[in-house]
Structure formats: C-alpha cells, structure tokens
Amino acid sequence: MANTPAPGTSPEASALPSAGGLSAKGLSAGSIGLLGATVIGISCIAPAYTLTASLGPTVAAVGTQMPGIFLVGFLPMLLVALGYRELNTAMPDSGTSFTWATRAFGPWIGWMGGWGLIVATVVVLSNLAGVAVDFLYLALAQVFNNPGIADLTNNVLINVVTCLVFMVLACYVSYRGMEATKSVQYVLVAFQLIVLVWFSVAALIEYGNGSAFDALAFNASWFNPFLVPSFSAFAAGVSLSIFIFWGWDVTLTMNEETKNPKTTPGRAATLTVVIIFALYILVAVAA
Numbered sequence: 001m002a003n004t005p006a007p008g009t010s011p012e013a014s015a016l017p018s019a020g021g022l023s024a025k026g027l028s029a030g031s032i033g034l035l036g037a038t039v040i041g042i043s044c045i046a047p048a049y050t051l052t053a054s055l056g057p058t059v060a061a062v063g064t065q066m067p068g069i070f071l072v073g074f075l076p077m078l079l080v081a082l083g084y085r086e087l088n089t090a091m092p093d094s095g096t097s098f099t100w101a102t103r104a105f106g107p108w109i110g111w112m113g114g115w116g117l118i119v120a121t122v123v124v125l126s127n128l129a130g131v132a133v134d135f136l137y138l139a140l141a142q143v144f145n146n147p148g149i150a151d152l153t154n155n156v157l158i159n160v161v162t163c164l165v166f167m168v169l170a171c172y173v174s175y176r177g178m179e180a181t182k183s184v185q186y187v188l189v190a191f192q193l194i195v196l197v198w199f200s201v202a203a204l205i206e207y208g209n210g211s212a213f214d215a216l217a218f219n220a221s222w223f224n225p226f227l228v229p230s231f232s233a234f235a236a237g238v239s240l241s242i243f244i245f246w247g248w249d250v251t252l253t254m255n256e257e258t259k260n261p262k263t264t265p266g267r268a269a270t271l272t273v274v275i276i277f278a279l280y281i282l283v284a285v286a287a
Contacts, residue, residue: 071277073238
C-alpha cells in the first residue's frame with residue numbers, strides 16, 4: 001500500500017520524489033546564471049529609486065555621517081545574506097524564509113514571515129510606482145520644456161491611472177517568465193548604474209577642479225557612525241540605511257530556476273549586496 005499512488009495521481013508523478021521533501025513547482029530550472037541573478041537582485045533593490053527616496057532624509061537625520069550610517073546598514077544585510085546562502089545550500093526552495101522558518105520553528109512562524117513579506121512588498125511596490133509617476137512627468141516637463149506637465153502628478157486620477165499602467169507593465173514582464181525579466185533588467189540596471197556612476201564621477205571631478213557647488217572638504221570622519229549627534233538620529237539613519245538594501249533576497253526566491261541552485265543564489269545575493277554597498281558609498285561621498 002505504501003507504493004500505491006493516490007487516486008487521480010499518475011504512477012509517473014508518484015514516482016518523482018524530491019530531495020529534502022521539496023516538490024516540483026513547474027519552474028524553469030537552470031534558466032538563470034550568476035550574472036543574471038545578480039542583475040535581477042540589483043534591479044529589485046532599485047538603487048536609483050532608493051537613493052532618490054532616501055538620500056535626502058538620511059542627510060537630514062545624520063548629516064555628513066551618511067557614509068558611516070550606510071556602513072552600519074550594510075553589515076547586518078551582509079550577515080543575513082551569508083546566512084541565507086547557507087540555508088539555500090542546505091535546502092534550495094523558492095519559498096525561502098517561509099519554507100525555512102516553517103521547517104525550523106513550525107507553521108505559525110513560517111506563515112507570519114510569509115505574510116510579513118507580502119505586506120512589505122505591497123507597501124513598497126505601490127510607493128515605487130508613485131515615485132516613478134512623479135519623475136516621469138518631471139522628466140517629460142524637462143524634455144518638452146513645459147513646466148506644467150510636471151503638475152500632472154498632482155491630479156489624482158492621472159496619478160492613479162499612470163501608477164496602474166506601470167504595475168500592469170511590471171506584471172506583464174513577470175508573466176512572460178524569467179528570461180524576459182532578465183532581458184529587461186539587463187537594460188534597466190545598466191542604465192541605473194551608468195547614470196549613478198556618471199553623476200558620482202562628474203561630482204568628484206567638479207570637486208577636484210574647485211568648481212563644485214557649495215562643496216565640503218572630504219573628511220574620513222564621515223565614515224564614523226559614532227559621531228552622529230544623537231541616538232534618535234542614529235536610529236533614524238540606520239532604519240533608512242537598512243531600507244536602501246531591501247530587495248536583494250529576490251536572488252534566493254529564484255533558487256529553483258538558477259543554474260547550480262545550491263551555490264549560485266547565495267553567491268548572487270552576497271555579490272548583489274557588496275556591489276550595492278560600493279555604489280552607495282560612492283554616491284554618498286560624491287553627494
């Protein structure tokens with residue numbers, strides 16, 4: 001009886017045991033390599049959006065100690081990435097923290113973690129679309145030299161409709177599958193990185209030439225987070241610095257679609273966090 005398939009289950013399906021008790025999910029196994037996973041990880045952090053939304057508030061909270069605060073936010077993210085890498089090596093599963101927490105602590109903790117991620121994703125993605133709408137109409141206003149276009153973002157109907165268009169486009173790319181997602185993100189991530197590095201290098205060149213606007217003399221103390229004037233400012237800065245790294249764990253959710261799923265996702269997660277940290281420090285110092 002132990003080898004008899006359940007009613008409605010084919011003998012072939014019942015004869016497909018999965019390592020570690022994991023079941024097949026119909027995902028495109030082996031479609032993403034290390035480069036593709038890293039690019040998608042960077043795209044989900046969205047460095048251009050993140051810096052746009054958080055650079056000003058972070059400076060307002062901690063001033064010139066912003067590079068040091070970014071360093072404080074980077075350390076826990078790196079340690080979590082290393083921990084996720086080990087969990088993925090032991091049990092590669094696209095459920096990631098939901099699956100791992102369920103198996104380690106029981107279903108209640110697993111479901112709480114899973115729903116927490118869903119809520120965070122809904123809140124963040126709606127804000128992503130909102131920021132995209134603001135800058136879309138600002139860019140159009142500059143392209144057509146018509147300041148009135150930038151005011152369209154204040155029209156609630158136009159704002160909501162444009163947000164929905166962005167969300168539909170994102171859903172369509174996701175629906176097309178991992179290969180389409182990877183191709184689109186190669187273009188978008190390359191554009192983000194080029195613009196941010198270009199801005200940073202241009203700012204540093206202007207500083208070196210003595211023509212930078214309202215420039216500050218570089219000081220190594222900027223990297224010392226303990227010089228933040230108050231604990232409340234430190235806490236606010238750390239909260240913002242952790243937020244700016246949010247999204248790298250998407251590389252783990254692709255572990256069943258990557259080549260060599262036991263090692264590639266973990267390496268991609270670690271590489272993503274390190275690349276983003278280097279980029280953030282460069283932009284922070286230049287700014």
